């Protein structure tokens with residue numbers, strides 16, 4: 137093996153009330169072409185030329201995983217292209233983590249299982265909601281209890297999305313800092329009920345109910361909405377134009393609307409003049425997750 141290609145999808149986590157446990161892989165991709173050579177080198181849009189390779193996030197992840205297996209990775213040229221915007225709530229860090237783990241797996245010949253990759257990725261990210269769909273594709277419902285990830289994949293969603301991506305970044309860490317440390321028992325029970333019903337409605341294809349429930353989150357949206365530009369406007373106008381529901385994507389600042397199949401382009405057109413500074417794009421579910429190809 138001298139050269140391989142890694143492709144990892146973006147993901148939209150939380151979907152309202154599924155805080156830290158629900159995430160959907162979408163058709164934006166981080167792609168890496170990895171070729172063995174005599175020294176490490178990263179050609180990457182997020183990495184200024186001349187920066188030591190040891191500082192590249194993906195290299196750090198790969199090395200960390202290789203170290204855990206007592207392996208030294210042979211040096212490579214890594215050429216990155218990506219359509220996943222950084223720090224916007226579309227799982228760029230999760231995609232990078234999955235890519236780093238895969239580099240370690242390929243170069244170190246670790247033969248990691250999907251469960252092992254998911255375990256490493258979740259331990260690094262702290263929660264599985266982005267890394268699980270980035271690895272496995274589809275809509276993933278997951279939990280991370282006692283250092284163990286359990287998950288289920290929902291592949292048949294008759295839905296499309298529209299993403300509203302502002303120019304500003306919002307780091308996940310900053311968006312987590314506004315959340316309460318504790319919830320009252322009553323509020324937690326209510327929030328869990330809303331989450332349960334959202335999942336059940338998605339499973340039954342009752343997207344009207346799913347959209348209604350996803351907009352009622354009590355875990356994170358009430359605390360984060362003041363950080364999200366045009367939060368109320370996007371929800372209101374998307375609903376007027378036929379969206380089932382709109383939520384903060386991941387930790388924001390991107391928002392996503394869930395819309396009937398075939399309707400996303402219509403919604404994109406409606407927002408062209410309303411949000412001229414945004415990238416408003418249609419998205420579809422990615423069903424595959426991580427792909428690796430020898431070249």
Ligand SMILES: Nc1ncnc2c1ncn2[C@@H]1O[C@H](COP(=O)(O)OP(=O)(O)OP(=O)(O)O)[C@@H](O)[C@H]1O
Nearest residue numbers: 193222223224225226227228229232307308386387
């Ligand atoms: N391809 C990449 N190469 C190097 N570093 C990356 C890459 N993608 C993401 N990162 C790192 O992850 C940071 C963004 O992570 P953060 O968790 O704040 O946002 P996100 O993952 O895009 O959004 P969210 O977790 O809400 O979906 C970037 O600022 C950068 O440090």
Ligand SMILES: N[C@@H](CCO)C(=O)O
Nearest residue numbers: 149155156308386387
């Ligand atoms: N569940 C995470 C997703 C972003 O990493 C959050 O909302 O903070």
